[in-house]
Amino acid sequence: MTVANILLSGIVGSTAYGLAHEGSDVDRLGMFAAPTEELHGLHRPKESHVSTAPDSTLHEAAKWCRLALSGNPTVMELVWLPDELYEVRTPLGDELIAIRTTLPSAQRVRDAYLGYATQQFRRLQNRNDGSQADDSQAEASADTGKRTAKHARHLKRLCTQGYDLYATGQLTIRVEDPESYHRFGEQVAADPDSALPLLRDFEERFDRTRSVLPEQPDESAAEAWLRGVRRHFYAS
Template sequence: MRPAIPHVLLSGIVGSTAYGLAGPGSDFDRLGIYAVPTEQLHGLHWPSESHVFTEPDRTLHEVAKWCRLALGGNPTVMELVWLPPELYEVRTSLGNELIDIRRSLLSAKRVRDAYLGYATQQFRRLENRGDGSFSADTRKRNAKHARHLKRLCHQGLELYTTGRLTIRVDDPQEYHDFGEQVATEGADAARPLLAEYEAAFDRNRSVLPGQPDETAAEAWLFRVRAHFYDRLRTQDAP
């Protein structure tokens, strides 16, 4: 039996479904954040900071861990606060407050390094898997890595230059075509696109600050902790 996760503040459908790239066999990926009960922060053992489930796929991060990842520019966690409204399954008032401060969590260097870094990871996986001729499964995985490489480059540059993140891609077929091209021709077919975006990051000036506003994130965390502390005091009142 799965453990019940209390105090989920924000949760939604992410991944290929959110990007508009899901196919007939794609899974629904869910990402969310939760706050541990206040009293557990003062005990002998620090509570778990993440819970990962499968069938269906769902990842939940404790609010402090999520903030640390977001402040580092992590693309996977960042998309949670930029989802289209219809993709949220849990959206509390504290979750809305986090969405309101999402841009303050960003910084130019960390966004650049994180998005290009994740895109490069996808490229390395393509190189390590070969040209996809060995099996249908390898070809399918290569196409997926190529699609995500292109998406990460595009979304990262958008976030870097505009301070906004559009989750759903404009032309899904363009991404599927690119994935099939790379799956057929091999990793070298993706190399020019990665180089193009690296040059675009160098060429464009970012609207983002040099450092993220950690004070905004910490102030939100304090509001979360205070909320559940007040709730604890109410419960314990004689």
Template sequence: MHILLSGIVGSTAYGLAGPDSDIDRLGVFAAPTLALLGLNTLPESVVTSGPDRTLHEAAKWLRLALGCNPTVMALVWLPEELYEVRTELGHELITMRSSFLSAQRVRDAYLGYATQQFRRLEGRSDGSFSADTRKRTAKRARHLRRLCHQGFELYASGRVQIGVTDPADYHRFGERVASGDTEVARRMLPVFEDAFNDTTSPLPERPDQAAAERWFKRVRRAYYEATDRRMNWISKAKKLEEEPA
């Protein structure tokens, strides 16, 4: 695969990492265009552990980005120092990041993911379970709060703020929920729903899908063929057949 853009995301990027936190990496890669035309289906995502890394093929990454997926959005708004791979085509993704945004999809994606986090932690935060479960509950509560704040900031300003402003406050919030106060998390969701309702977003009604298509076609042209030896020998054999006797 050809990695176009990759960086460190997750708790490290948000400023919420603790001493035991994993380092999460996210990236986008291009599969050889010819390989996509065969009978065998190529994986759209590659997930590994040690290191923890998720890579999405260009087509899937674009679909997620056009839906304003919060995790995918983070990749193109990272601070410079968190990028580990950035090719020319990857840099183009960063420069066109605003074209993926639309007001309604930002609202639906960020509030939707925050609601999912709440459903996962609800009923599991009475303080009586294992230390590991309590740790996971606190983490989900922190991410619920981050998604609400980050999503509203994006909706109101048109920009993603990756790092949270007060990490210690987020950790206190997570511990409070993990100790049994799920109500504070429940109340947060309608507060931000009202905030979205009362705010006029500078974001467009729809994303610029045409811009995404133009970038996608450049990727497919750039990586039309595989670069392995098998393809090179096929090319040489074809030239040999065409030479005059």
């Protein structure tokens, strides 16, 4: 996949979190700028480019900003990566990193991170229900167990990272004590319902914590940055 005008790109996912194991996929996330002139035609340019082998997702700058302002946990990672995980970092990308603390807002971060975590829990429950419904299968397959453990690790990470961002205004990508995430994954693979106490605990933490983030996002910084991108890629 060849995409022009990449502004920022890096390695995300389990490698970035410190949860990768032998055989883990390497996921990449990035952002690009469409030529400004193409935004005025009858057909708008493609807003996302997704490929597999290697796994890579690139969002157009405006779409990335909209997703970040909504609290989307996946795109938010791009501007909080450790320096060594960036593969493309341009001056415009650095300008975006410089305003990263203006993008999240309390309610949207809470809704997005807890919402994604709840989705992970429902996947765990559905898998559990399926295995219980079929008495002919005494044990889940090893592959199913691995997927269940992976979803459990994601659930814990989303809760932890989302709460830290909500409480401190900072997003830490690499998790503390990765081994505890692997133990949690194995526990939940054996009993998916054991993930519920952690989810409920974080819901209560969000409820009783006063966030340092504004209640609603101030789009002015993102708007100013995006207009700068449009000026840069405008060919008169």
